[in-house]
Every structure is written in C-alpha cells, then in structure tokens.
Amino acid sequence: MSDCIYLDHHATTPCDRRVVDAMLPWLTERFANPHSDSHAAGREAAEAMNAAIETIASTVNAPASSLLITSGATESINLAMRGVMTHPRNRRNHMVVCTTEHPAVIDVATDLQRSGVEVSYVPVHPQSCSDASVPGTIDLDTLKDAVTDQTALVNVMIANNEMGAVHPIGEVARIVHDAGALLHCDATQAIGRMPVDVAELGIDLLSASAHKFYGPKGIGFLVAGGTDRRVRLRPQIVGGGQQQGLRSGTMNPAGIIAMATAIGLGDDDGPRIASLRDRLWETLRGSIEGLQINGPSLSDPASRLSGNLNFRLEHVEGETWMAATPGVAFSSGSACSSANPSASHVLLAMGLSESEARRSVRFGVGRFTTPEQIDEACEQLVTAFRRF
Ligand SMILES: Cc1ncc(COP(=O)(O)O)c(C=O)c1O
The missing domain is CATH 3.40.640.10 (Type I PLP-dependent aspartate aminotransferase-like (Major domain))
Structure with a gap:
C-alpha cells in the first residue's frame, strides 16, 4: 500500500x-x-x-x-x-x-x-x-x-x-x-x-x-x-x-x-482502540470548530464500536476533505456504497438532512493503529482543513 x-x-x-x-x-x-x-x-x-x-x-x-x-x-x-x-x-x-x-x-x-x-x-x-x-x-x-x-x-x-x-x-x-x-x-x-x-x-x-x-x-x-x-x-x-x-x-x-x-486471534482490545479513537476525536475537535458526533455517544462502549468515529463538519463536505487529505485513508460513507454518490442512507435514516449527511465522515481505528499514526493523521487533516 x-x-x-x-x-x-x-x-x-x-x-x-x-x-x-x-x-x-x-x-x-x-x-x-x-x-x-x-x-x-x-x-x-x-x-x-x-x-x-x-x-x-x-x-x-x-x-x-x-x-x-x-x-x-x-x-x-x-x-x-x-x-x-x-x-x-x-x-x-x-x-x-x-x-x-x-x-x-x-x-x-x-x-x-x-x-x-x-x-x-x-x-x-x-x-x-x-x-x-x-x-x-x-x-x-x-x-x-x-x-x-x-x-x-x-x-x-x-x-x-x-x-x-x-x-x-x-x-x-x-x-x-x-x-x-x-x-x-x-x-x-x-x-x-x-x-x-x-x-x-x-x-x-x-x-x-x-x-x-x-x-x-x-x-x-x-x-x-x-x-x-x-x-x-x-x-x-x-x-x-x-x-x-x-x-x-x-x-x-x-x-x-x-x-x-x-x-x-480474539477480539480487538476495545479500551486501547477506543483511547486511540478518542485521541483522534479530541484532537480534531480541538482544532476544527463545530464538529458534531453522529451515532451513539463515544463514552458508551456497550452501544458503539470502540474504533468507530463518525462526525459531521459545519460547512465542508466529507468528500472534499478526503480529496484534500490524500495521506489519510478514511471515508465519507460506507465503502461498499461509495461508488454511489447519494448521501448515506444510514445517516438519513437517523434524521440527518442530506446536507448534514454529505458533511459527514467516518474513521475506523484498527488493531495495528499507533498513537503516532493518529497524531500524524490529525496534523494532515487539520492542515488540509485550514486551507478551505
Ligand atoms: C455491515 C456489513 N455487511 C455486509 C458487508 C458486505 O461484506 P462483503 O463485501 O465482505 O461481502 C459489509 C462490507 O462493508 C458490511 O460492512
């Protein structure tokens, strides 16, 4: 890769x-x-x-x-x-x-x-x-x-x-x-x-x-x-x-x-992965105004997968942010439907508007993700965002 x-x-x-x-x-x-x-x-x-x-x-x-x-x-x-x-x-x-x-x-x-x-x-x-x-x-x-x-x-x-x-x-x-x-x-x-x-x-x-x-x-x-x-x-x-x-x-x-x-090999170490996901969220939220979580609270591990982060931006579309940050692989919806340009049916089903759904992004932290990768990803994401 x-x-x-x-x-x-x-x-x-x-x-x-x-x-x-x-x-x-x-x-x-x-x-x-x-x-x-x-x-x-x-x-x-x-x-x-x-x-x-x-x-x-x-x-x-x-x-x-x-x-x-x-x-x-x-x-x-x-x-x-x-x-x-x-x-x-x-x-x-x-x-x-x-x-x-x-x-x-x-x-x-x-x-x-x-x-x-x-x-x-x-x-x-x-x-x-x-x-x-x-x-x-x-x-x-x-x-x-x-x-x-x-x-x-x-x-x-x-x-x-x-x-x-x-x-x-x-x-x-x-x-x-x-x-x-x-x-x-x-x-x-x-x-x-x-x-x-x-x-x-x-x-x-x-x-x-x-x-x-x-x-x-x-x-x-x-x-x-x-x-x-x-x-x-x-x-x-x-x-x-x-x-x-x-x-x-x-x-x-x-x-x-x-x-x-x-x-x-067993399940991912939930608390470790959640702490990396939270580090990602906290850093982005501290640097970019107006981010809002989609889905269950991040502090409710029984209701939300530990590596999952999905949020919406205030003004910028997820696709635009993705295109501006080629060094980080993340997604603006489910990968399997990303060939389809329509807004995520999942977010619409949760009552988000079409515009809110289009301004949403999804990250998934995994077993081999490191804190250094999270910090580097945040740096690239924030730098790209500041150019909008
Ligand atoms: C929830 C869910 N169901 C089904 C699938 C389809 O899996 P596969 O493409 O491996 O057949 C996916 C793949 O993204 C998925 O996330």
Whole structure:
C-alpha cells in the first residue's frame, strides 16, 4: 500500500501476518481437494478444514453442523434471506429489515419484494432523540408492532458499519421469537471487535466476512441454526452438492484455515482502540470548530464500536476533505456504497438532512493503529482543513 495512514478499518482490515503464515502451506504443499476422500492428501485437507470450521463455530458458540462457508458476508446474507424466504416449506411471506442495514441486506430485501415478499422497514432512534434512547439503535416498540404471525425473518445487524451503533440484539431476539419468526444478524462489523455468542443472544442466522477481522478477502461464513429453532434454507448455488447441498462448490481449506486463525486471534482490545479513537476525536475537535458526533455517544462502549468515529463538519463536505487529505485513508460513507454518490442512507435514516449527511465522515481505528499514526493523521487533516 502507499504509505498513507489507514484509518478505514470498517471497509476492510489488513490480513494479520499470523493468518497468512497459517494459510500458506494449504495453498502450496498441502493443496489437495478436501472432497477427494480417496487419498490421504485429500483427507488431510478435509481434516484440517473441518477442525478450522469447529474453531469458527465454537468462537461464536454455534454448532459446527450449522456453519456454512461462503465467499463473504454478501453471499451469506443472500443465502440467509433468499434461502429462508424462498424455501418451499416456508408459509410466511413477511420479512422485517432495519432501515440502517448495509446495502447487502437492503438490496436483497428490495429484490425479494419485487418477487412478492412483503417487507417492513423498522427505524432507528434519531440523532436528535430527546429521551434516554440511543441514537442509531433500533426502535424496539416499532419492531414489536411490525412483527406478525406472518413474519418469517427479521434482519437486524449487530453493529453498524457507518456510525458503529450496536443494537440490543438480545431484546430484538425475544420480540422476534415471541412471534415465531427467525432472527438473521449481519455480524460483519461485530466479529473480531466484540464477543458474539449466538446461543446467548438468540441469533438463528448470522453472516460474516473474514476480511473485516484480519483474515483474507473472499471468504466468510453463515451460521444457519444458531438456536434450537429449525432453519430451512433453499440453496442459492447448486452443483456438486458440497456442504449438505446448501452451498455447492469445492471448499477452500486455505481460506477456511485463515478465517479460523483470524477469529481465533480474539477480539480487538476495545479500551486501547477506543483511547486511540478518542485521541483522534479530541484532537480534531480541538482544532476544527463545530464538529458534531453522529451515532451513539463515544463514552458508551456497550452501544458503539470502540474504533468507530463518525462526525459531521459545519460547512465542508466529507468528500472534499478526503480529496484534500490524500495521506489519510478514511471515508465519507460506507465503502461498499461509495461508488454511489447519494448521501448515506444510514445517516438519513437517523434524521440527518442530506446536507448534514454529505458533511459527514467516518474513521475506523484498527488493531495495528499507533498513537503516532493518529497524531500524524490529525496534523494532515487539520492542515488540509485550514486551507478551505
Ligand atoms: C455491515 C456489513 N455487511 C455486509 C458487508 C458486505 O461484506 P462483503 O463485501 O465482505 O461481502 C459489509 C462490507 O462493508 C458490511 O460492512
């Protein structure tokens, strides 16, 4: 990479050196097809891959038999949502989606809606909420009203990729299960940043991507059956019948071993990362007038990812500041939708105006970020800002 200071860890993370070391032999000397059970090399690959799957499952406290390996969160989400809603034995035609979900969820919902599925969108608490509710977290009263005996699936992410809000998933699960529906959580931003226990939280389906927790890109997993509720999925990719016919295609031992190594490294050190994030915020706030936080309070670690900083500027657009500060990698919205010039749907859903959303920026501090990098980034950001 160019020698820019990387503060965009919600977009992706570097592959941890320990992950690369664990993965490499399975690409070179030990490359056999794990489905070739007629020879020892294939069986060796299958054994190592299955041990890795056990590691991943046990880290999120799900049965290994419920784990499906995919190419990443987008595929996992597609399989979870389309798989449940289009299963021939699913008799419920209604689905619920939180308004601040990633496009990987929203776009699947829109597509299912076109083919006849009914979709309800549940809002989050606005930025300006005056009561004790946490901005950016799901409105549980509206969720209760939205879920009916026709609801098959409710989709609520664990943590938001833009402003880091952490939803009260345990409470969401109780509401969902009282109506006899299943809960799917996009855990893409949560895994590796906070403990996730699907059994304790009551998550039936969970999607994740290894590259968000210091693993490689192009590999992820779906838990389909994290609780004792039955999950029936209609496969979306058919072919050789691998993974109980639910996701065909030769499995990728190197990627799976890498993902298991990455998840096994444990979660980021939240307090250390939060202190770097706070150092960034305090320095910028001390040098630039009128900055305002988007999302939950930075001093509420239970409601906000520790490395996340999202704020709005008084007059300057986020894109303009980014272009003027090429030495720092940060973002003006979610990376996955940055090809789309429209204002962040997440910030709009929190009640920000279009102009406020466009004046917003997102930073993500990561495992290898140093205090010196934060200080240097602040210097470059402030210098660039003073030229406006
Ligand atoms: C919350 C969330 N969900 C889903 C995705 C999609 O992940 P991937 O691109 O790895 O499939 C992302 C990626 O930014 C994300 O942040």
